Amino acid sequence: MAKEKGRKLIAQNKKARHDYHVIDTYEAGLVLTGTEVKSLRQGRASLADGFVQLDGNEAWLHNVHVPEYTQGTWTNHSARRKRKLLLHREEIDKLAAKSQETGHTIVPLALYFKEGRAKVEIALARGKKEYDKRQTLREKQDRRETDRAISAVRRRERG
Structure with a gap:
């Protein structure tokens, strides 16, 4: 079975572009469980309250709602758990330095599949x-x- 090519959009955070000046954008991979991937493939997710928090040398995505998979069993995931972002060390260091400035935050803009892998577009932003x-x-x-x-x-x- 061949992986689908291109970018399949799952969810978009239109409110983020309204509420923030986007300074810089990054593409990050997501560490997900099996039922989360299946739920995302059904096109179900919400980035409305999401934000990124840097903890040491790791980036974590908080408050993104991925509903439970309907055919899932006891292995199902919790809907609003924090998910690890996969970024290069240089990107994490750059984000950490810039997000320390007053008024800067890191918000998710879009969640999508790219060549079969779940990705999230995050942005360094300043509140409007x-x-x-x-x-x-x-x-x-x-x-x-x-x-x-x-x-x-x-x-x-x-x-």
């Missing part, structure tokens, strides 16, 4: 102030209105 969030929404809305106006003009030119 309330006015930054409003400004971002305003820019997004302005961009959307501009695109609508341009497409309306192009439709009129064609028709």
Whole structure:
């Protein structure tokens, strides 16, 4: 059986991009149990409250909800257990140094399968102030209105 190629998205944390300025992103592997992998293959997970904590020379993913596997038995996993992230030592050292700065945190952005292996995209981020969030929404809305106006003009030119 050949492993599937490409990137199959399982869960995305859209709120993180709204609440934080993303400074740098990293791709990390996950240490999972069998029932967690099966549950993820069914496309069930939530990154909403997730965060990464550095403990010594290891990175841990906390509060990510992977529901129990429905056909699982007594070997089933707990839904919100902490999971170890697989990163290179240089990446962990760099994250540790930068996350010590005031206002910086490490949040998960996406959970996906890449060539059959579970990966999580994590980001070093700085929290946004309330006015930054409003400004971002305003820019997004302005961009959307501009695109609508341009497409309306192009439709009129064609028709």
